[in-house]
Amino acid sequence: MKALGVAVVGTGFIGPVHVEAVRRLGHRVVGILGSSPEKSRVAADQLGLEKGYASLAGVLADDAVQVVHLASPNVLHFPQCRQVLAAGKHVVCEKPLAMTTAESAELVKLAVASPVVAAVNYNVRFYPLVLEARERVRAGGVGRVFHVSGSYLQDWLLYPTDFNWRVRAEDGGGLRAFADIGTHWIDTVCFITGLEVEAVFADLQTVHPTRQQPTGGGETFTASANRDRRAAVEVPVATEDAGSLLLRFRGGAKGSLTVSQVTAGRKNCLRFDIAGAEASLVWDSEEPNALHIGYRTKPNERLIRDPALMTASVTPFANYPGGHAEGFPDTFKQLYRAVYADVTNGRSESPLYATFADGHREVQLCEAILRSHREEKWVTV
Amino acid sequence: MKALGVAVVGTGFIGPVHVEAVRRLGHRVVGILGSSPEKSRVAADQLGLEKGYASLAGVLADDAVQVVHLASPNVLHFPQCRQVLAAGKHVVCEKPLAMTTAESAELVKLAVASPVVAAVNYNVRFYPLVLEARERVRAGGVGRVFHVSGSYLQDWLLYPTDFNWRVRAEDGGGLRAFADIGTHWIDTVCFITGLEVEAVFADLQTVHPTRQQPTGGGETFTASANRDRRAAVEVPVATEDAGSLLLRFRGGAKGSLTVSQVTAGRKNCLRFDIAGAEASLVWDSEEPNALHIGYRTKPNERLIRDPALMTASVTPFANYPGGHAEGFPDTFKQLYRAVYADVTNGRSESPLYATFADGHREVQLCEAILRSHREEKWVTV
Amino acid sequence: MKALGVAVVGTGFIGPVHVEAVRRLGHRVVGILGSSPEKSRVAADQLGLEKGYASLAGVLADDAVQVVHLASPNVLHFPQCRQVLAAGKHVVCEKPLAMTTAESAELVKLAVASPVVAAVNYNVRFYPLVLEARERVRAGGVGRVFHVSGSYLQDWLLYPTDFNWRVRAEDGGGLRAFADIGTHWIDTVCFITGLEVEAVFADLQTVHPTRQQPTGGGETFTASANRDRRAAVEVPVATEDAGSLLLRFRGGAKGSLTVSQVTAGRKNCLRFDIAGAEASLVWDSEEPNALHIGYRTKPNERLIRDPALMTASVTPFANYPGGHAEGFPDTFKQLYRAVYADVTNGRSESPLYATFADGHREVQLCEAILRSHREEKWVTV
Amino acid sequence: MKALGVAVVGTGFIGPVHVEAVRRLGHRVVGILGSSPEKSRVAADQLGLEKGYASLAGVLADDAVQVVHLASPNVLHFPQCRQVLAAGKHVVCEKPLAMTTAESAELVKLAVASPVVAAVNYNVRFYPLVLEARERVRAGGVGRVFHVSGSYLQDWLLYPTDFNWRVRAEDGGGLRAFADIGTHWIDTVCFITGLEVEAVFADLQTVHPTRQQPTGGGETFTASANRDRRAAVEVPVATEDAGSLLLRFRGGAKGSLTVSQVTAGRKNCLRFDIAGAEASLVWDSEEPNALHIGYRTKPNERLIRDPALMTASVTPFANYPGGHAEGFPDTFKQLYRAVYADVTNGRSESPLYATFADGHREVQLCEAILRSHREEKWVTV
Ligand SMILES: NC(=O)C1=CN([C@@H]2O[C@H](COP(=O)(O)OP(=O)(O)OC[C@H]3O[C@@H](n4cnc5c(N)ncnc54)[C@H](O)[C@@H]3O)[C@@H](O)[C@H]2O)C=CC1
Ligand SMILES: NC(=O)C1=CN([C@@H]2O[C@H](COP(=O)(O)OP(=O)(O)OC[C@H]3O[C@@H](n4cnc5c(N)ncnc54)[C@H](O)[C@@H]3O)[C@@H](O)[C@H]2O)C=CC1
Ligand SMILES: NC(=O)C1=CN([C@@H]2O[C@H](COP(=O)(O)OP(=O)(O)OC[C@H]3O[C@@H](n4cnc5c(N)ncnc54)[C@H](O)[C@@H]3O)[C@@H](O)[C@H]2O)C=CC1
Ligand SMILES: NC(=O)C1=CN([C@@H]2O[C@H](COP(=O)(O)OP(=O)(O)OC[C@H]3O[C@@H](n4cnc5c(N)ncnc54)[C@H](O)[C@@H]3O)[C@@H](O)[C@H]2O)C=CC1
Structure with a gap:
């Protein structure tokens, strides 16, 4: 190399x-x-x-x-x-x-x-079992996808004393929880299923209309679980702490997503349930080394992240043997593996990583979500 | 007695x-x-x-x-x-x-x-840990409830060859999956949280617009996982196989619910996530002997159904020691225990079981859900 | 009937x-x-x-x-x-x-x-998935059984203030935890695998050499998790609180078992791992509605207790549809179903329930376990 | 740096x-x-x-x-x-x-x-929750340790066609599964509890007395789940595929361990149950981001690997926020972090990593295990 x-x-x-x-x-x-x-x-x-x-x-x-x-x-x-x-x-x-x-x-x-x-x-695309889920959908093992549901839940902004630049619309954008973590979920499920969002309906919530902004600055995921008692000033917050979204995909599939940064006990939990005509797929980022595959006519499966049991095209992105848990940091490595291969060998036609076109689509979705919430109606993307 | x-x-x-x-x-x-x-x-x-x-x-x-x-x-x-x-x-x-x-x-x-x-x-109210969840909310352990999300998923109607009187609007009602199982979920979370639904927004799906109706009659949950090959006639189906619902509760809490009878691998899975200012509660009817309690400032808890660890008022409804799993049939026993106590001793003021007023509210919700879906707007209950 | x-x-x-x-x-x-x-x-x-x-x-x-x-x-x-x-x-x-x-x-x-x-x-034999595990071994799905390991753990005798007639050798027998719960485990795994114990090696432990015996009498699994403060007298205890056992089965398979009534947090947890040439079976009495089947060459399975997915001969003992959890009380019903069928129709040749011969073998095992522990050597049964 | x-x-x-x-x-x-x-x-x-x-x-x-x-x-x-x-x-x-x-x-x-x-x-010592378990024992939260049990299970040598230098005594040593993975378990539980092994009793098993040795060489954890059909020659195998061990620790605690490289479905599963007078600790290397803490008088806990919830001295070894799963590769990083700190700053008195003295003790244990198995008696270490 x-x-x-x-x-x-x-x-x-x-x-x-x-x-x-x-x-x-x-x-x-x-x-x-x-x-x-x-x-x-x-x-x-x-x-x-x-x-x-x-x-x-x-x-x-x-x-x-x-x-x-x-x-x-x-x-x-x-x-x-x-x-x-x-x-x-x-x-x-x-x-x-x-x-x-x-x-x-x-x-x-x-x-x-x-x-x-x-x-x-x-980066969520690059959990090996997310890549594997995508291959299984593409190979037809899941059948026509009927429905995708799930959630992305965190608790690091649970208390009104929690603060970060993300809560301020001017720094993070007018949409917060959905833009920050919700788009990971949408990107992931669209990546896996190949579905495209056609329209959205949203209902958002700001459970703390004001928060204590530390006068000294607040970092992301600081290592204290406690309510801070630092010098702070109370500021109004307009961005959402939580919310729910209904989705309509082109072709008739539907979906629903709940996002929250104020759900006690959930640290960084992205979870999806993909329901298809033949099987369903369930995965949870807090236990990323297992993919649950549901069936009607035979026992459900719990596929461990194990190169020996995964689709050949995915195994370059699963570097450790089965049972040797990989995690969040590994997804960054695998994402850059894919990006740098293109840097070295030239751009591939349909890369695994998200392109700027993919990134643009997520920003479009964010705008549609905010508009739907404000106007209380379905918004076509 | x-x-x-x-x-x-x-x-x-x-x-x-x-x-x-x-x-x-x-x-x-x-x-x-x-x-x-x-x-x-x-x-x-x-x-x-x-x-x-x-x-x-x-x-x-x-x-x-x-x-x-x-x-x-x-x-x-x-x-x-x-x-x-x-x-x-x-x-x-x-x-x-x-x-x-x-x-x-x-x-x-x-x-x-x-x-x-x-x-x-x-009957879902009478899972001992559902009763316990309710006591914990009432005692303040969860704090102000921000959000309730969850799902009720089954797979017994996954194939177009599956049939039951419930799929016919004239026998089961114009709303199917939500009426049949979704109302269990809403009844349960309102029972636990004390919240009342103010408005709903729904989006429903009939993934099989026609089904094979057996000419000989179809029973509920027949013990075959396979696609039937019995004599049958194709009939149109108007009731929903699946759908998602957004909820607004009086007082500002919000919620979301996904319901499906076509999700492969889920046999009878009612699950809720109640997110409050101090803690969250998660429970799943397929593993009813554990209540998951999420915290921000201390380890999450997994409370086993154990009379020795539960609120005193709940213990009459948890008849077996911790670790001796109870299940679905036990909820019927406990529900009738409560009902028959009133039969014997006279009606109590706020019974644990659902009254006809509670039952009426669920029918109101069903009508609101169907209207919201058809008119694509929030409907006040 | x-x-x-x-x-x-x-x-x-x-x-x-x-x-x-x-x-x-x-x-x-x-x-x-x-x-x-x-x-x-x-x-x-x-x-x-x-x-x-x-x-x-x-x-x-x-x-x-x-x-x-x-x-x-x-x-x-x-x-x-x-x-x-x-x-x-x-x-x-x-x-x-x-x-x-x-x-x-x-x-x-x-x-x-x-x-x-x-x-x-x-009664443990009559958990539907225990019966199913047995059928799967008999049908060859597990292959030759190499090894059986597991545990039976409880915590109701954790504190020296806990007391029950079982701790007194004269009332319960000289072997306690193994006789009381360990024999359930041995009976269950022999029932499933068809293996017979040939020899045992045991090492037992009495972590509380004295206990507080309440002067008023102590009942089994009383509904208090706390250290009692009732009137009591300190008595010596000779029976074991915990211990481990190695097993040799006829034909070459081996096994190991840990038993404890002093393991905090385990209420009534019988767990086995059966390792065979083709598959392994794992089951836990605290989550009795799932049987875990491990494979080398394909994804592991999580079989839900679902009559539609189980062996035909077992379905009479699984009375509720998949996802409708059954539990401990249901095993007594199913055991008596089998016994009463024989009462009504005459004794069957190889009944599912334990006969007195089976019960005698367990008493033999208890004596061998105690002797092995005392003499620190393998004892043939 | x-x-x-x-x-x-x-x-x-x-x-x-x-x-x-x-x-x-x-x-x-x-x-x-x-x-x-x-x-x-x-x-x-x-x-x-x-x-x-x-x-x-x-x-x-x-x-x-x-x-x-x-x-x-x-x-x-x-x-x-x-x-x-x-x-x-x-x-x-x-x-x-x-x-x-x-x-x-x-x-x-x-x-x-x-x-x-x-x-x-x-490296197992350096899973953040293993370090945390150790701190909790040291701080007294677990109480006097009564018993330690557990297992280390793999399936990569399940079939007689599986081969690796480890199966040959001359390359790997006369003790195989216990030396290869069992010593990880013993090192880990002694590290956590501070206990020292006093004596062992072992019973080992070679389920495949011969194996097919590929004439071309066999690598560790090769990415194929299938029975190989490569050119091979049948060779006798003397080392154990599986086995069970009883342990006596200085001070009276006891333990048991099951080790296997032939348990279908377990890829790399090290699991321990530490039972103490106040609490128990359970951890599984296949789900390394959760530590289960069992109690008698309050709900069990499921501690997520979250720096915000862990002992201060451990947080340098937990580099990602709660919910951002770390895994097997991260333990090597943390181990070298500790080693290199000593390289840079001079040897510390009681380092977290295993010293050669610790390594020597494990080799002593291996010899004792083999001798105990052969002589069928307790061997003091
Ligand atoms: N893919 C993923 O999983 C994650 C993505 N992110 C994204 O990464 C970005 C950063 O987030 P965090 O690291 O959490 O935020 P942070 O607040 O912890 O760090 C932001 C950093 O940017 C630096 N910065 C500010 N102004 C700068 C400038 N003019 N030039 C260069 N650096 C400047 C700050 O000093 C700070 O170090 C965000 O866009 C966020 O959405 C964050 C966390 C996870
Ligand atoms: N609470 C819960 O968990 C559950 C509630 N249910 C409810 O119970 C009701 C029955 O459902 P299933 O037992 O699943 O249906 P099913 O179709 O299996 O049984 C319905 C029974 O009603 C009988 N029936 C029909 N007409 C009758 C008449 N005129 N007089 C008396 N009996 C008559 C039928 O012969 C049949 O035995 C439904 O309303 C359903 O919503 C059903 C299952 C679970
Ligand atoms: N299969 C299983 O899962 C279980 C089996 N058992 C077994 O059941 C038996 C009883 O155990 P527990 O109910 O836990 O004990 P317990 O102490 O709660 O009850 C024993 C009962 O026997 C009664 N008794 C005492 N002397 C008697 C006499 N002379 N005649 C009639 N009744 C008398 C006592 O009054 C008491 O009600 C034991 O042999 C135990 O091993 C206990 C629990 C679970
Ligand atoms: N801490 C842990 O979790 C693990 C530890 N190990 C240990 O690591 C060691 C290696 O195991 P694996 O990597 O699994 O084995 P392997 O067979 O995959 O690799 C061994 C390597 O050593 C090389 N080698 C052979 N002779 C050599 C020589 N004379 N000089 C230099 N290199 C030579 C071979 O070419 C081969 O690349 C073993 O001692 C094993 O116990 C292995 C796996 C996990």
Whole structure:
């Protein structure tokens, strides 16, 4: 293998996850960029990286860097993607791709016009059993899909004292829980089933209309389960803490999704139930090494993530033998495996990773969801 | 204890379940009524009962009978309830209470005017851990309830060759899956949380617009998993096989429910997730001996159905020590325990079992669900 | 069906379980016998039974009684069985059949000589999925059985303040946990696999060498989880609280079993893992409605207790459709279904229920286990 | 951080796992050594490593290398460890440390005499919830430990056509399944409880006395579930496929362990039940993100691997937020995190990782197990 040079933008929760995953593949993370040169330096030092960049321009000017990963807050994705594409470097952008469809549509155009690889970081696709579920649908084992239901539940914003930039519409977008985690679910089930969303009906909820914003800044998933008692100021919150969505897919299948960031005890639980004419598929991200396959005429199955039992095309993405549990960090590795293969060998026609077109569709869905909630009617996407 | 005399109407799937449950309590099942005198006789003989009645009139004329259980098809509930009430006998009616709110409203009036005990057979309330969940909400352990989501999934109508009187609107009602099993879910979560449904939004699905109706009649849950190859005629089906529902409760809580009778591998799976400000409660009828309690600031709990660990008021309804699994048949016993206590001691003010008023509310919900689906808008109940 | 007349001896934990199960089948429980006429009367009244007997002689003189169930403490099984057999009545004796092999051997002889049906109450056999597991082994689906391992764990004797007649060797026998619950496990796995124990090696443990014996008497599985603070006197305890056993079966298979009545959090958890050349079977009495079937070359299965998916000969013992959970009480019903069929139709050659010969073998095992522990060597049975 | 230079010996199943884990930490894997210079080159190329070494001497002569990881077959551990220690480089040796206690005792002496860090790769210790279990025992939450039971089950050697160097006593050692995986279990439970094994009693089983040895060589956990049909020759096998072990710990606690590499459906399932006076702990390596805590007087707990809910000293080893599943590969990262901290900062007094003394104790246990099995008696360790 030929090692690629990679730079990561973002030093918060998920930036270092990118760094670790790139390294597992044997590629070289040249440096990192934070919100200030000082933060970049500190992060580079902590992570043992050569360079802490002073600016995105600095990253883009670095010839050692072929691929740029954007793991910054949502509001920066659009301007930063544009810059990276303009510089002719490959880009992996965190989700959501942009704040508006106007932005994401422009990025799609730019990406298509450019020769580089441009991916959106929908990592859930790369759980080996999610890939396997997709192959089973494609091979006909599930039959015509009737219905998809599920949920994505978390509890890290349960208390009114919990705060993060995501709760502020100006930083995260007007739609919060659905944009932040709900789109992972929709991307995943559409990826597996091949279905396309035709229309949505939403009903959202802000259970805490005000929250305590720490005056010192709040990080994602900070390691304390307790109600903070830090200095804080009460601010109004307009984005949703939870909500439910009905979906209509092209071709007649239907679906439903519940999303919440305020469900006590659920840490990061994405779950789907795909009901087809021959079988159903159930999977839960908190127990990602098992796929449950339901049947009417024979015993249900519990397929363990085991390369020896999975479809051949999936096994490159399941690196450990059965029973040797893989998890969340592994999905980033596998996603970049697919992206870097295209970087090295040229863009493939229908890549496994989410393209900017996929990312754009999710932003469209977000706008439709918000409109449906406000207007209390079905909105066609 | 003083043994009561009981008669059961209905010899299909659920009638004999009533018989068994009544017997467990030490009461006397005097006889049974089927759709013909001959069927009554055969059932009485098989079940070891003294009398196979010739008609409901015969049941009502029998002085040995104080309580009548109606386990006949839905369309008969209204006329039969009316007769039983007119005869001054106590009545336990299977759900749904009636086919229309006009009917159910009349039954409520008749029941209020009568001195007898009148209950609707919402048995799910009587799983010991459902009763326990309710006590925990009432005691404040869950906090303000934000959201209730869940599903009721089965697969016995998965194939177009599956048939039962429930699929025909004229026998089961225009709403099928939601009326048949969805109302169990709504009754259960309202019972637990004390919430009242304010408005619903529904989207229903008939995945098999035609089905093969056996010319010889089709029974409920027949013991074959296979696609039948019996003589049959293709008939159009208007009732829903599956669907999703959004709920708004009075006071601001919201909810969502998915119902299906065509989800492969789910035999009879009622599941709820109740999310509150302090804790969440998760329960699944296929594993009824565990209640999952989610927390943010401490480990989640898995409460086993164990009288030693449950609220004192619930323990009379949990008759076996922890680890000695109870199940579906036990709920009927516990429901009749509560009903017969009122028969013996006089009507209690807020009984645990569902009253006719509760049954009426479920019929109202069914009408609202069907209207919402047809008009594609929120319908206030 | 023709209803049989039944009497139950024992008014503690398990006696009333027998009463309930007999009633479910439509048979008639004529009366009950406790440790005193007064106790018999109270129990008869509470359970709604006609007669509270004054003595076993009274039971045996009652022509209305054809079958006697013995649910008294272990030490009484031998003398009471003998009396029942002498009276020519059918008998269902709780386990263990007797205190010594001398006693149990005599009972076997008496039973063989008598025309009545004589069964030992090893109810675990009658979980529908245990019966199904047996059929699958017999049909060859598991292949040659290599190994059987498992455990039977409880926590009701965890604290030194917990007390029951079982801890006293003179009332329960010199072997406690293994005799009380371990024999259920051995009976179950031998029943399923058809294997016979050839030799055992045991290591036992008394974690509380003294216990607080309440001066007022202590009942089985009393509904309090807490350390009692009742008047009590400290007594030495010689019987084991826990222990482990290695087994050698005739033909080369091996096994291991851990038994404990002091494992916090396990209420009544019998679990086995049967490993064969083609498949393995795992089952847990706390989740009795699922049988886990392990494979090497295809996904593992989770077979739900569903008559539609089970072997035809087992379905009479699985009375509720898939997903409608059955449990512990149902096993008593099914056991008596099998016993009473023989009472009515004559003794069958190889009954599903445990015969006195089976019960005798368990007593032999108990003696071998105790000897092996004391002598620290393999003991052939 | 200062990046260390690392070399890995072994290019089979587990060598590349070491490479990946070292990289995640930001350290530099300089090169790799296989069984031939050619194999080294191929592996270096595939993994994107600079150097494919020609010999261990070459590794040890490389100044860029400070730490050597030995992931070669068991029989090489002793000679290779000796060479690495002699060269004054830090060493991480795969388990078991050596083939005999004579060898392992010598290595302990050499390691003590040397200033380097010397660790044995018992990675199971580094599942975050295993570390947490240990902290909970130490903090008294479990109370005096009465009993430890469990199993380590796999199925990759189920068929007589399965082969690997481990089945040959000369390559893997006379004890196989217990040495290969059983020692992981013993190391883990002793690590958690602080207990020391005093004596063992074993009963082993070779279910396939002959196996088909492929003439072309057989790798570990090859990705085929099927019975191989490759060219092979039938060879006798003396090592055990499965077995059971009784344990006595110093201080009175007891234990039992079942080990098997022929249990269909279990891929890599290490499970323990630790029973203490106050609580019990249950964990399963196939679902490593949950620790089950059993209680008598309150609901059982299911602790999710969540830094926010874990003991502070453990959180550095749990790098992802709750619900973001970690797995088997992560344990190698955390183990090397602990080892490299000592490499950088000097040897700590009681390190979390297994020292050579710990590794020696496991080899002692292996010898005792084999002797006990052969002599059919308790063997003191
Ligand atoms: N795929 C997945 O599973 C996940 C995706 N994400 C996505 O990743 C992005 C980052 O989220 P988190 O890491 O959770 O947030 P965070 O708040 O923990 O980290 C954001 C980082 O961006 C840095 N940043 C801010 N302004 C910057 C600038 N101008 N230039 C460079 N860096 C700047 C901040 O210093 C901070 O380190 C979001 O878009 C989020 O949606 C986050 C978590 C999981
Ligand atoms: N609470 C629960 O969990 C359940 C409730 N049910 C309810 O119980 C009722 C019966 O359902 P199944 O037993 O499943 O149906 P089924 O079709 O198996 O049995 C219905 C029985 O009613 C008898 N019947 C028909 N006409 C009659 C008449 N004129 N007089 C007396 N009996 C007559 C039929 O012969 C048949 O035996 C339904 O209303 C259903 O909604 C059914 C199953 C479960
Ligand atoms: N198969 C199973 O799953 C179970 C079997 N058992 C077995 O059932 C038997 C009874 O156990 P438990 O009900 O738990 O004990 P318990 O102590 O709760 O009840 C024993 C009963 O026997 C009565 N008794 C005492 N002396 C008597 C006499 N001379 N004549 C008639 N009755 C007398 C006592 O009054 C008491 O009601 C034991 O042999 C036990 O091993 C117990 C529980 C479960
Ligand atoms: N901690 C854990 O979880 C695990 C530990 N192990 C241990 O790791 C070791 C290796 O096991 P696997 O990778 O499964 O075996 P393997 O057979 O897959 O690989 C062994 C490797 O050693 C290489 N080798 C042979 N002779 C050599 C020599 N003279 N110099 C350098 N390399 C040589 C072989 O080419 C092969 O690549 C064993 O000691 C095993 O017990 C293995 C798997 C998991």
